[in-house]
Amino acid sequence: MNKSIMSLVILGAISTPAIAEMNSHDHMSSEMGMEHNAMSMPSVSAVGMPANGAQPDKVIPVVLSDDMTIQFKSSTPIKPGDIVQFVIMNKGKQSHEFSIGSPKEQADYRAMLSSMPNHHKTDGSSVVVKPGQAQRMLWHFHGTTTVEFDCNMSGHYGKGMTKTLVL
Numbered sequence: 001m002n003k004s005i006m007s008l009v010i011l012g013a014i015s016t017p018a019i020a021e022m023n024s025h026d027h028m029s030s031e032m033g034m035e036h037n038a039m040s041m042p043s044v045s046a047v048g049m050p051a052n053g054a055q056p057d058k059v060i061p062v063v064l065s066d067d068m069t070i071q072f073k074s075s076t077p078i079k080p081g082d083i084v085q086f087v088i089m090n091k092g093k094q095s096h097e098f099s100i101g102s103p104k105e106q107a108d109y110r111a112m113l114s115s116m117p118n119h120h121k122t123d124g125s126s127v128v129v130k131p132g133q134a135q136r137m138l139w140h141f142h143g144t145t146t147v148e149f150d151c152n153m154s155g156h157y158g159k160g161m162t163k164t165l166v167l
């Protein structure tokens with residue numbers, strides 16, 4: 001009897017740290033997993049979200065130029081609920097950005113950039129396009145229907161590189 005109690009105690013002494021270690025490992029990996037998900041999870045904007053992998057309803061070519069214009073080369077209107085594939089071409093000699101958000105989100109973003117100029121968003125709502133290059137952005141429009149498309153490269157918004165649509 002004593003012996004079996006003894007062995008239970010020993011078993012307990014051995015297995016408890018092993019379980020504790022396993023638990024802490026599980027805990028750690030799930031925390032890391034969460035962190036990873038949080039980092040790779042697309043931002044949810046007031047005007048929608050990235051739609052990577054989805055089938056687009058519409059394709060809209062966009063031209064960014066050094067004359068500070070954002071031109072949509074398609075007369076197809078964007079409607080609430082649309083998944084739009086933007087194909088963004090930079091025809092200029094300087095980098096431009098194509099960013100989607102509500103007017104408030106864009107203003108907050110520019111305020112952030114004014115203190116951290118190189119922190120352009122990479123969450124699927126914005127893309128910096130180098131001169132002569134093209135990038136794609138797939139966006140699902142839902143929510144607020146006043147959508148602001150901006151270039152938030154330093155000074156460009158102030159020079160008129162902005163476009164507002166009411167879907």
Ligand SMILES: [Cu+2]
Pocket residue numbers: 068095096097151152153156161
């Ligand atoms: Cu620009």
